[in-house]
Amino acid sequence: MKQNPKSLKPVILLNIDSLMPEPLEVAIQTGQAPALQYLMENGNYIPNMVTSFPTMSVTIDSSLLTGSYADKHHIPGLNWFDDSRKEIINYGTGFRETFRLGMRRSIHNMIYRLNNEHMSSEVTTIYEELADRGIASASINSFVYRGNTPQRLRVPRLFTTLTRFKNGEWTTEATNIFSLGTFSKLRPWGVATQIAAGNYKFTARELRYLIRKNKLPGFTFCVFQDLDARIHLKGPMDIKGITKIDKEIQKVLNLYPSWEEALNRNVWLVMGDNGHSPTGKRYRDFTIDLRKTLKKYRISRLERSVSKKDQLVLCVNQRMAYIYVLDEQLPLSAVVEKLKNDQRIDIIAWKNGDLIHVESGMRKGSLHYRPGGEYKDVYDQTWSMEGNPELLDLNLTNEKVLSYGDYPDALIRLHSVLHSHSGRFIVVNAKPGCEFKAQATPSHLSGAAHGSLHKQESFVPLMIAGTSEKPIFTRVVDLKEFIIRLIQYQG
Ligand SMILES: [Zn+2]
Numbered sequence: 001m002k003q004n005p006k007s008l009k010p011v012i013l014l015n016i017d018s019l020m021p022e023p024l025e026v027a028i029q030t031g032q033a034p035a036l037q038y039l040m041e042n043g044n045y046i047p048n049m050v051t052s053f054p055t056m057s058v059t060i061d062s063s064l065l066t067g068s069y070a071d072k073h074h075i076p077g078l079n080w081f082d083d084s085r086k087e088i089i090n091y092g093t094g095f096r097e098t099f100r101l102g103m104r105r106s107i108h109n110m111i112y113r114l115n116n117e118h119m120s121s122e123v124t125t126i127y128e129e130l131a132d133r134g135i136a137s138a139s140i141n142s143f144v145y146r147g148n149t150p151q152r153l154r155v156p157r158l159f160t161t162l163t164r165f166k167n168g169e170w171t172t173e174a175t176n177i178f179s180l181g182t183f184s185k186l187r188p189w190g191v192a193t194q195i196a197a198g199n200y201k202f203t204a205r206e207l208r209y210l211i212r213k214n215k216l217p218g219f220t221f222c223v224f225q226d227l228d229a230r231i232h233l234k235g236p237m238d239i240k241g242i243t244k245i246d247k248e249i250q251k252v253l254n255l256y257p258s259w260e261e262a263l264n265r266n267v268w269l270v271m272g273d274n275g276h277s278p279t280g281k282r283y284r285d286f287t288i289d290l291r292k293t294l295k296k297y298r299i300s301r302l303e304r305s306v307s308k309k310d311q312l313v314l315c316v317n318q319r320m321a322y323i324y325v326l327d328e329q330l331p332l333s334a335v336v337e338k339l340k341n342d343q344r345i346d347i348i349a350w351k352n353g354d355l356i357h358v359e360s361g362m363r364k365g366s367l368h369y370r371p372g373g374e375y376k377d378v379y380d381q382t383w384s385m386e387g388n389p390e391l392l393d394l395n396l397t398n399e400k401v402l403s404y405g406d407y408p409d410a411l412i413r414l415h416s417v418l419h420s421h422s423g424r425f426i427v428v429n430a431k432p433g434c435e436f437k438a439q440a441t442p443s444h445l446s447g448a449a450h451g452s453l454h455k456q457e458s459f460v461p462l463m464i465a466g467t468s469e470k471p472i473f474t475r476v477v478d479l480k481e482f483i484i485r486l487i488q489y490q491g
Contacts, residue, residue: 335426
């Protein structure tokens with residue numbers, strides 16, 4: 001395989017976890033992020049790319065790499081219920097955060113099953129499509145990495161008991177060049193400070209290693225993940241985290257004779273994956289404990305497997321949650337009525353065939369819609385609908401043109417999660433400032449959280465430098481086509 005054919009201008013995508021347009025712009029205007037400023041001023045800047053839903057990294061990275069929503073790629077969130085096996089799937093409470101000991105199942109789910117079992121074989125990743133065209137890729141520090149090159153992963157000896165593999169070693173299908181913390185390193189002497197994911201310095205060093213050794217492939221995906229944990233704690237306007245990552249990007253650009261030359265030789269894309277909603281202080285006001293709202297029903301407990309007696313299973317993704325109704329005798333509408341009593345619950349949605357129903361604890365009325373019909377939205381998708389469009393803050397014109405307000409690309413994104421896996425379930429979104437709680441859910445009071453359909457979490461920035469090309473639509477789900485087009489048009 002061609003590592004870097006002479007004709008090819010490598011595309012480098014830096015995904016800065018939880019980078020948001022506002023703090024990014026403030027950091028740049030106040031001179032606290034010179035590298036990002038250079039890329040912004042010498043390229044195109046899109047402040048409002050619509051990300052995937054739920055606004056959680058696993059789902060977003062899967063949408064980015066496969067160019068599809070969760071109905072196609074089948075990664076419905078950090079936390080969901082596999083109805084066929086009656087098993088709760090959890091990829092780790094902090095997808096980006098350091099692993100804790102005793103998370104054997106999460107490590108196995110995230111590092112292995114996500115890529116090898118859960119992600120649908122009906123979709124292809126950017127890596128798989130490029131490989132088919134003879135172009136190599138690199139994945140640095142991403143838990144979503146499916147490619148078609150067998151790579152050996154190794155758990156450090158101390159942690160071999162955390163995995164289900166003999167001697168802590170296994171083979172997985174990944175990119176040609178593959179770096180994931182201590183599991184797989186590019187630099188033989190590199191030391192990752194965290195068990196699985198490397199921190200931002202480690203990530204940048206791995207990228208610089210590829211550049212210095214002249215090993216950049218056609219496409220490199222590089223995830224910086226430390227910003228997310230800071231923002232959860234300090235709130236969305238934290239600038240210091242951006243400054244730290246910018247310093248590392250400066251060192252990357254400094255490997256070239258000039259920053260201009262860095263842009264001549266490569267295409268640089270910098271993006272965030274999801275935004276955050278600042279969370280309130282008082283537990284009582286801002287934490288929606290679904291076990292209390294639904295206390296009338298028997299809810300399965302985490303410490304034992306789901307049993308026949310359980311009526312509900314709760315899977316929380318911060319400001320979004322799945323409520324699975326296992327009891328066939330219990331109508332979804334009865335559970336929806338209970339949820340509607342809480343005015344901190346925003347959009348409540350469920351499906352009936354291909355018809356989507358929407359209600360809310362905050363607004364009156366209901367909305368029903370399905371794909372195909374007389375309304376055309378700004379992404380060229382068509383819909384038929386009945387009921388109150390305010391529930392999803394939709395703007396409809398007499399010409400049947402549909403545009404979005406507080407919930408960008410809401411129709412397809414809700415439709416996709418409701419078709420992302422089997423089972424009878426309801427999707428709920430929390431009002432800005434609030435988050436859901438079930439058993440043992442991490443809390444982000446007085447900080448920030450994400451997961452919902454709201455624009456606070458749905459708009460992410462994208463910088464494009466080194467090319468004048470742009471994605472067709474300003475959505476994360478349209479980046480795959482864009483990246484492949486960038487690489488194809490060359491040579
Ligand atoms: Zn997060």
